[in-house]
Amino acid sequence: MSVLLIHSHFGAVAPGYAEAALEGRLAIVRERDLGPADFARASGLITTTHLDQIGLLAHAEPLTALLDRGGRWFFNGHMLRSFVAGLGRYVPIEAPRRPDYKLTRLYEHPIFAGIEQSELEENKGVAGFYGRGHNPLPEGARAVNGIGPALLPVDWVWARPAGGHIFSHAGNDLSGMIGDHGHGAVLTQRIIAWCEGRLEA
Amino acid sequence: MSILAVHPGAYYHIESFESPRHAGYFDQLVRPEDLGSVALEEHNVVLIPCRTPADRMAPHAARLRAYLDGGGTIVATGESESQLFLPGISFTPQPTNFWWWLTPGADLGVRIAAPEHALFQRLEQRDITWHLHGWFDAPPGAEILAVNGQGKPILYIDDVTTAGRMVLTSLDPFFHHGSHFMPATTRFLEGFLPWMRNTLDRKASQ
Numbered sequence: 001m002s003v004l005l006i007h008s009h010f011g012a013v014a015p016g017y018a019e020a021a022l023e024g025r026l027a028i029v030r031e032r033d034l035g036p037a038d039f040a041r042a043s044g045l046i047t048t049t050h051l052d053q054i055g056l057l058a059h060a061e062p063l064t065a066l067l068d069r070g071g072r073w074f075f076n077g078h079m080l081r082s083f084v085a086g087l088g089r090y091v092p093i094e095a096p097r098r099p100d101y102k103l104t105r106l107y108e109h110p111i112f113a114g115i116e117q118s119e120l121e122e123n124k125g126v127a128g129f130y131g132r133g134h135n136p137l138p139e140g141a142r143a144v145n146g147i148g149p150a151l152l153p154v155d156w157v158w159a160r161p162a163g164g165h166i167f168s169h170a171g172n173d174l175s176g177m178i179g180d181h182g183h184g185a186v187l188t189q190r191i192i193a194w195c196e197g198r199l200e201a
Numbered sequence: 202m203s204i205l206a207v208h209p210g211a212y213y214h215i216e217s218f219e220s221p222r223h224a225g226y227f228d229q230l231v232r233p234e235d236l237g238s239v240a241l242e243e244h245n246v247v248l249i250p251c252r253t254p255a256d257r258m259a260p261h262a263a264r265l266r267a268y269l270d271g272g273g274t275i276v277a278t279g280e281s282e283s284q285l286f287l288p289g290i291s292f293t294p295q296p297t298n299f300w301w302w303l304t305p306g307a308d309l310g311v312r313i314a315a316p317e318h319a320l321f322q323r324l325e326q327r328d329i330t331w332h333l334h335g336w337f338d339a340p341p342g343a344e345i346l347a348v349n350g351q352g353k354p355i356l357y358i359d360d361v362t363t364a365g366r367m368v369l370t371s372l373d374p375f376f377h378h379g380s381h382f383m384p385a386t387t388r389f390l391e392g393f394l395p396w397m398r399n400t401l402d403r404k405a406s407q
Contacts, residue, residue, distance in 0.1 A: 032234070032257055054210035055210050078216070093381075
């Protein structure tokens with residue numbers, strides 16, 4: 001089994017994903033071609049900020065089944081549809097200012113091991129690219145990174161009671177985080193590894 | 202009076218079309234895959250937002266052309282590769298400099314080309330200035346509304362290619378506004394959407 005990457009935008013996927021597909025670790029499926037079988041043969045799922053969230057609702061059943069059997073889903077973006085029971089709706093920061101973009105590590109998750117959160121906070125000295133709000137923390141989920149003085153959970157991981165895990169990053173695709181420190185490629189590999197179950201949940 | 206918006210379903214589309222701030226400008230939403238089941242001619246404007254995947258629109262190219270030939274108006278914003286599903290578009294992409302504004306005194310080069318146009322009663326130059334993704338070679342007779350630093354069109358109205366009207370831009374306001382990201386894009390929509398309602402929401406031939 002491999003990890004399913006739903007390819008939502010028109011154009012090439014990130015290089016790290018393309019390489020993983022060549023290695024047979026990732027199945028990249030154009031979103032408009034998705035079918036239940038793509039979920040059935042996947043051990044994990046990666047979705048991008050360009051996900052057709054309305055379209056994904058049509059796949060709620062195989063998506064839930066993937067999680068129920070222990071699959072992992074890495075979600076990038078703002079959750080504006082309820083795909084799975086327990087998920088909430090994205091909350092933007094109103095009129096954010098620089099202090100609202102401060103990032104704080106709340107839990108040492110292996111996806112971020114060795115990467116200082118401050119190194120993701122700015123790109124060319126400018127903050128605000130990482131995230132500008134949060135997807136509400138499901139009951140029982142663990143906040144990984146907090147944003148702003150209120151430490152809003154911009155990243156969290158949820159061991160779903162019915163099975164499986166969801167990692168939420170409420171910002172642009174984490175794999176595209178180039179920034180001053182160039183962590184995007186490492187994060188891409190770790191996201192895939194996490195979805196494969198090779199990193200601690 | 203009716204504006205139909207194509208709804209590809211990404212979060213930035215959902216935020217742009219469904220949040221109360223602007224939802225009133227979109228009388229009906231249609232998924233790209235459902236365009237074949239909608240009577241386009243019942244709508245004065247069909248809006249195709251930024252970052253609509255072109256392969257979801259291409260199957261409907263002939264239907265869109267027929268709608269234009271019948272006097273309809275299509276508005277298409279940037280990063281959707283509109284030339285792949287709309288007629289008469291010649292587009293040249295350009296690398297985007299996301300950082301131009303970090304240089305003190307820098308000028309992206311965007312200019313209003315038709316200051317007397319009604320749209321610019323609602324928009325200033327700073328409201329159309331954020332990124333450049335490419336330019337168009339507009340057909341002779343098209344009305345050029347804004348240009349890049351080389352004088353190439355980035356926003357224009359084409360009422361010569363078809364019997365209808367196309368309002369085309371390489372600017373991508375829905376993407377950034379819907380991402381809660383760039384105030385200029387919100388200002389753009391605050392000016393553009395009322396103009397779309399007041400001016401475009403009628404048959405081009407009227």
